[in-house]
Amino acid sequence: MTRLSVNINKIATLRNSRGGDNPNVIKVALDCERFGAQGITVHPRPDERHIRYQDVYDLKEVLRTEFNIEGNPLEKKFVELVLANKPDQVTLVPDTLQAITSNSGWDTIRHRAQLTDLIGQFKAAKIRVSVFVDADPHMVEGAKLCGADRVELYTEPYAADYFENRQRAILPFIQAAEIAREVGLGLNAGHDLSLDNLKFICQSIPWLDEVSIGHALIADALYFGLENTIQMYLRETVL
Template sequence: MSQTKLSVNINKFATLRNARGANNPNLIQVAQDCERFGAQGITIHPRPDERHIRYEDAYELAKIVTTEFNIEGNPQKGRFLEIVKEIKPTQVTLVPDSDGVLTSNAGWDTIKHQDYLKEIITDLKNLGIRVSIFIDPIDQFIEAAATTGADRIEFYTESYANNFKENPKKAIQKYVQCAEFAHKLGLGINAGHDLDLDNLNYLAKHLPYLQEVSIGHALVCDALYLGLENTIGLYKRALKV
């Protein structure tokens, strides 16, 4: 039995906190509780407008996270690179967010941005940070990802999630093919976006070499009904194959 790691994205807890302007819920306590309840990583995705995670949150969380700390974001925006170079989290996931998007909605064109990504990834790896690239399941982009020096790719799984109920086998087919290809190229494999208790176990069973999933929105929604401790346990159970 293998176990893909569960990293809990706590952005939505920050959104709830910011809605009232105080410190409830307390993100430090949330992160510590997630770890105590079994999460194997904490993920944040600070954006320049600080609409959920604030830059200061990243520094405070870096002091207390005892599992893997994964910071996602666009290295071309705001203070992202400055922050990750100072904090040196376990992993940085590079995401090509556009201004104004509600959530990440595309992976990198690793061919077009090859030189830029090589430069950024070299700098981050020289600091001892594992680097992952957010990417669509497209062969040529994965091949180009391998030549950037990235350690891993993170599959953008919205397409899988959208098509899962209609035809799970078809929904995951391209991801499986690309995972095999990525593994041959020496890339580790993460996944994230729109994963939930309905589609996660099938993904874990059928996507080879899956090392980590990052889940936030669905997990937080489930926690409203099921409780955070129980929800994290259910997501971890779904990852056991």
């Protein structure tokens, strides 16, 4: 069974739109755990337009499942935040400040020196490190050379092509996943995964450790309710 980590950034976006504390990010995270989610993911950005840095400290105090912090480690404040909170996992994502959402993986060959140094810092703090990569075997191998524990495959291209030809869409992800397994890397996936396409990727890559899902899950919760939605997603991860 692939583990489900719920990304709660959209909850923070809704909260911040009114400047108060409704919905309460901490309560929603705890409810996600209570409803069956096996992890909570946050992706703080320097402008704090959704998850705030203080949210990370507050979540660290109360979460009982896996805590995954995503972000760009080239931002010094992000590195300091992660080292101060020591989550179960840090996912390194090369997004820029202007990016609406993550839209590409690392070039783990070109950035090998930087990533190796940063990964070493996080692993010294006993934090599992996942590197966000495109479904490219060379980038997966590069992540291994940098010292990563896992890779997270950027699945937007899979989701975009799913309805036109799902067999074609999944093929590069299977190939990248097989390389990850061969070199001894754990495997995560995330971005644009939904109730439409989640089961197929879990069935096609049964050794997939974890999926991180936020936007689609929170959107579905508007119609189905949060508890029911989490249960629906969990059923999609069972082979």
